[in-house]
Structures are given as structure tokens and as C-alpha cells.
Amino acid sequence: MSDVDVDSRALEILQRVFGYESFRGDQHAIVDHVIAGGDALVLMPTGGGKSLCYQVPALARPGTGIVVSPLIALMQDQVDALTELGVRAEFLNSTQDWKVAREVEQAFLAGDLDLLYVAPERLLTDRCLNMLSEGRISLFAIDEAHCVSQWGHDFRPEYLGLSMLHERWPDVPRIALTATATAETRVEIAQRLSLDHAEHFVASFDRPNIRYRIVEKNDVRRQLIELIRTEHAGEAGVVYCLSRSRVEDTAEFLCSQGVNALHYHAGLSPAVRAQNQSRFLREDGIVMVATIAFGMGIDKPDVRFVAHIDLPKSVEGYYQETGRAGRDGLPATAWLAYGLQDVVQQRRMIDESPGDDAYRRRLGQQLDAMLGLCETVTCRRVRLLEYFGQHTGPCGNCDVCLDPPEAWDGTVAAQKVLSAVYRLWKERGQRYGAGHIIDILRGKSNERIKQSSHDQLSVFGIGADLSDQAWRGVLRQLLAQRLLAVDHDGFGTLMLTEDSRAVLKGERQLMLRRESEKAARSSTRVGTRSRAEAIVLPGEAQTRFEALRAWRGDVARSHGVPAYVIFHDATLREIALAEPASLDDLAHISGVGARKLEAYGEDILREVARGA
Incomplete structure (x- = not known):
């Protein structure tokens, strides 16, 4: 040939x-x-x-x-x-x-x-x-x-x-x-x-229709339901969690809040997994709460958001999972909430993993890259694509581009944290996590502080100028940059690293990330204007589109297949806008091949004429 x-x-x-x-x-x-x-x-x-x-x-x-x-x-x-x-x-x-x-x-x-x-x-x-x-x-x-x-x-x-x-x-x-x-x-x-x-x-790894947003975790259930209610009410989405129990608890919570949610993880029976997956594919507006066991090969084109309420283990996993949003090319959201405890937990899981040193080192490198994406003060899409070897300019469609964070000199704050960790570490046999360190820095005289006499430490109260949330941000970034480590004791005890010394001695300046005041006030941050403008059709075209979707749903049910197998929303939108009057007109619509033209052409023209 x-x-x-x-x-x-x-x-x-x-x-x-x-x-x-x-x-x-x-x-x-x-x-x-x-x-x-x-x-x-x-x-x-x-x-x-x-x-x-x-x-x-x-x-x-x-x-x-x-x-x-x-x-x-x-x-x-x-x-x-x-x-x-x-x-x-x-x-x-x-x-x-x-x-x-x-x-x-x-x-x-x-x-x-x-x-x-x-x-x-x-x-x-x-x-x-x-x-x-x-x-x-x-x-x-x-x-x-x-x-x-x-x-x-x-x-x-x-x-x-x-x-x-x-x-x-x-x-x-x-x-x-x-x-x-x-x-x-x-x-x-x-x-x-x-x-x-x-x-x-x-090919290019860029998915320009996806808006990447990473927020600091602060009552994550409230943040998640706010995201769904204000931006994606009634729309299909996927919520990823790290554990099976968290999947089930989150799905139950969403259902209690009126969200049509299902759950999926490897601990369910094959029959239940198949049933829930089938419902997600075939029904509109379902939110699937799942572990990473769900999603590979899912072709549902109208998933409008993917949310992570736990930190992904790698950039590859994050990219793969967020890529399930917006397959139809229309605006979609990739939303991640993460906090200090996520970093502590991931570091501990790596330390306790059964593999050899090379395996744990590889996991650590993957986590470092993921943390770098979370803590970047430059365009997230630039950082994400660079991981896969692709270079581009700022996208204008991520939270950092739309609402840039501030970079501040956190050297003194870091020295305060590291000094507190050093003094506590000298108390062998005692285990104190991040919360206790923050209480010391903030000068809180609670029962545990008094019992341990930590209100007598020289670092007690030296951090009263920053809020609890601000100190959590500092600790999180110190862990992300490996200036703090998590002990192997299983209690999340923090300890110094080799790199801590340079900061303590003032030999290294440390620039940290701080959210803008606007971002701090809003957990879901960027509004819905661009999404609404892109998806809602003008006037009678929207009416025709809804009529075509209803017709497609009837056909899909009679054939026992997901609705998108008959036609994608993008094709129905184009039909609704073009308002074809003949089979020849319809044949020029993207996604209408010869077989579908023959099978459904007259029905589509009838629905369009009825809408007109």
C-alpha cells in the first residue's frame, strides 16, 4: 500500500x-x-x-x-x-x-x-x-x-x-x-x-481545559461539599481518598448532604464494584468516592471534577487521576486539599514500607516531586508539565496564576520551629508531634504543656505572632523541603535532619509560600463564571440540547449502554447550535459517522425540528 x-x-x-x-x-x-x-x-x-x-x-x-x-x-x-x-x-x-x-x-x-x-x-x-x-x-x-x-x-x-x-x-x-x-x-x-x-x-501532556487548584486542608469535608455545591451541583465527579474507610465515610457524608454519591475500593465484592461502576457510567450526576483502584480506562466524557482529599503519592498518579476530568474538552476542575498531617503520614508510610532502601528512596523522590507541585509559587501547569519533560509558559488557568500566593522570608520562623524540635528531641522517650510544637510556640498553657513543664522552655511563646494555621503551613513546608523528618516511632514525632543545621545557624535563607488573603478566606477559591459561560448554550440551543439529551437517554437505556456511547455531549451541543435541517447537514457534525447517521439521523432531525 x-x-x-x-x-x-x-x-x-x-x-x-x-x-x-x-x-x-x-x-x-x-x-x-x-x-x-x-x-x-x-x-x-x-x-x-x-x-x-x-x-x-x-x-x-x-x-x-x-x-x-x-x-x-x-x-x-x-x-x-x-x-x-x-x-x-x-x-x-x-x-x-x-x-x-x-x-x-x-x-x-x-x-x-x-x-x-x-x-x-x-x-x-x-x-x-x-x-x-x-x-x-x-x-x-x-x-x-x-x-x-x-x-x-x-x-x-x-x-x-x-x-x-x-x-x-x-x-x-x-x-x-x-x-x-x-x-x-x-x-x-x-x-x-x-x-x-x-x-x-x-503528544503534549497539557489539558488546558482543566483548572488545577490545591488548597490547604481545613475541615476537608466542609471544603469538599462547598466545592460540589457552589461549582458542580448535579454534575459527575470523582473524589479520591487514601484508605477504604475514608472512602466509605466520605461517601456516607456526601449522601447525608444530598449528593448522589457511590463508593468504590478493592475491599468491595466484584459484584458491588461492577454495579457501582456501571451506575457511574450510565447515570448522570453521580459522584464516585474511591481509592486509586477506580478510574483506569473510564471513558465517561462529562466528569466535571476530580477532587483529592488526601495527598497523592506521586505526580504520575495525580496526573492520571485528574486526567479523568473533562475528557470532552469542556472546562473541568482538578481540586486537591492537603495539609501537614498528609506529609507526616506519607513520610511515615515510606519509612515503614517493606521494600529495600532503593525502593524507599524512589518513593521519597516521587513524594518530593508531588510536594514541590503543591508548594510551588509559580504556575502549577508549568511545574506539572516539566515533570514529564515538557516546557511551556504560565497557563492563566490554575490557582497560582489566577490568585498568586506570596513568597515571604520564613528563615526566622523556621529557626523557631527547629529550635523547639531540638529541645524536645533531647527528652528521650518522650514523643511530641506537630500540634504540641505549635502549642509551645504559640505559648498555650494547656494541661499537657504544664505536665511536661514545656512552658519553661526558652522557645515557649516565641511564635505568638503567627496563627495555628500559619504555623502548620511552616511545618508542612519544612517537612516538604526535608528540613524536618518524621521519626520511625509510629507517633509522628518530628526530628531534625542534616539540612536543618544550615537554617539554624543562619547560613541559609528560607523563602516560604503564604496564601493571599483572598485565597485564605475561601476554601474553593476561584468562582464558576468561566465554567458557566463555556457550558450553558444560548437561548433555544440550550432547550434543543436538553431535548436531545433526553432522547439520547431513552436510546441508551433501550440499548443497555452508557449515554455517551450513543453520542457525546459535545456532539449534541454542536447539533443544538447548528440546528441541521437535513441528513447531509447532520453528516458534517463531528462525531456523527455513517452508522450513527443511518441509525439515528431521522430521530435527531425530528428532535431538532420539534425544538425549533
């Missing part, structure tokens, strides 16, 4: 099947490369269109595209979405009985499938490998490829066996795809999957 044939064939499939007029960014180059038989490693942010990079080549090349995916619970939805487009797709995983699996295998052997989704543990069985050897394969797509990285946050040991695909099918192109990987992780993915000669395609 010549270059011209490849180009025209790919574009024809994109327009006819998927309903898009043109490729975005690197998509075209990736598609052409794979159609021509080349291997590829693709890094593209969530919502950037990764799936088209293997779906279009699979339809263009002879044979069946084999998609390796760890997302067993989502395979049905992925197949349903393709079936709606007229693509012959199936899956093989442990949820099927042997009769259904046998029918799928026979369809593959007969050449009746365009795409076949397979879980990695299923793929590596002798039965599956022998079956694949008897059919014709157009390509292998290894989705969520970061799962092969042993340093990653979603490591799947079965992914390590996928290097054999190159040995067994050397002439079949392979494309590995992920939304999250540093340069180091990309090298690891290529090595572990034997993609030695693959071309690397690294």
Missing part, C-alpha cells in the same frame, strides 16, 4: 466510521506509521484520542486487531461503543462462560472480527496463543502500557510476559499506549515490551 493509499484509507475510515473530519495532533502520523507495519510507543493524555491510534489501523489492515487491556470490567462498554459505530468487536475474559468464549473464538478464526479485546492473563494462556496463531492478526495494541513499569502506580505483573508477542509474531506491528510516563518510564516500557525499534510519539 503506497503512502497516498495509506493516508486516504485512514482518513476515509475516520470520517465514515467515527464521524470526525480530520485527525488531531500526532494521530495521523501514528496511524499511518502503524498501517505501514511499524511499531509505536504512544504517550497521549487522557481524552487525547489514543484509541483511534489503534482502531483506525486495525480497520485499515487485513485481519483482526488484538487489543491487550487490563480493564476486564470495562471491556463490555468498549465493545458496545464500537458496535454502535458498526465495528465488529468482541472480547475474551474471565467473565464469560465457555460457550460464549467459544463463539468469540470461532468468529475470530472465521475472520469475522475487526477488533478483539483480551485480558493479558487470558492472552498468555496456551489456548489463546494457539488460537491466535491460527487466525490473521492485523496488529497488537497494548493499552495502559505503563502497567509494565515496576516503578509505576498501576503495575500488573502479567504485562511482563507480553514481550513474547514480538518473538511469536515478528511481522505484526505492535502499538503500546499510555497517558502517563516520564522519559525514564518510557525507556522501561520499551525495554520490557521489546519495542527496541519502535518509533516514539509523545
